[in-house]
Amino acid sequence: MSRNTQRKLHVMFFPYMAYGHMIPTLDMAKLFSSRGVKSTIITTPLNSKIFQKPIDLFKNLNPSLEIDMQIFDFPCVELGLPEGCENVDFFTSSNTSGRENIAFKFLSSTRFFKDQLEKLLEKTRPDCLIADMFFPWATEVAEKCHVPRLVFHGTGYFSLCANYCMKVHRPQNRVASSCEPFVIPGLPGDIEITREQIIDSESEMGKFLLDVRESEMKSTGVIVNSFYELESNYADFFKRFVAKRAWQIGPLSVTNRGFEEKAERGKKASIDEVECLKWLDSKKQDSVIYISFGSVACFKNKQLIEIAAG
Secondary structure, three states, X not given: OOHHHOOOOEEEEEOOXXXXXXXXXXXXXXXXXXXXXXXXXXXXXXXXXXXXXXXXXXHHHOOOOOEXXXXXOOOOOOOOOOOOOOOXXXXXXXXXXXXXXXXXXXXXXXXXXXXXXXXXXXXXXXXEEEEEOOOOHHHHHHXXXXXXXXXXXXXXXXXXXXXXXXXXXXXXXXOOOOOOOEEOOOOOOOOEEOXXXXXXXXXXHHHHHHHHHHHHHHOOEEEEOOOOOOOHHHHHHHHHHHOOOEEEOOOHHHHOOOHHHHHOOOOOOOOOHHHHHHHHHOOOOOOOOOOOXXXXXXXXXXXXXXXXXX
């Protein structure tokens, strides 16, 4: 068989339904497609509308490349969620009461995808499934269908290494109070933290993250949205102690070269572009710091004032 007629590798991408997970997954799918891979993004009906425009733009710019979507059913009301709750933006962009309860219920409800994923993998037999870290059950499904599953982490190596050291050494159990600082043992850099800054391992979220870690250990490998020059010590540490099969393929955002591609990533900005640039131009060079707390963070006014003052 000649090289030109060989079957393309087929990789499926399954992001958690939040902008901070979907945006880099789309970038990753575009990156794989640009290397000759057939890419398929798995998502839900409402989230497919978020993906459609940037996918169409990418395909128009690159007509010979393959990238598409597979839509899974997600019956919110049947799962005990509000109608239309297919993305964490549903309960983080407004003052929805009981946000923490809804957030964890939403996370737990994603297990509904398990049967749909199994049927899809059995039918299509892709060469690889790259599923979000928040889908620990995907490792079991992929193994059953004999499809390699890679865990995708949208964060860098540093936090992954810190979590690993905390689980192994449990230094938080040896301090007198929740606000007493301690150095994370084994982690390069002498990083200090307090007990009140970490998730209780006995909480629902703590137990869920343990499932995430166990599924990661059983998976084929790990993909991280980072690059070696940024955090070489932590990349080396992760591959030595945490997961030997790990690849850094970031920053995924640089996949987008043109202005329109960059502008179409995520939600429409709440501030006018011209107004934003005018404000930036009014400041001294190198005097502005941009901080992103992610899509789930919610701050009280008092906290925002403290952050601004800092």
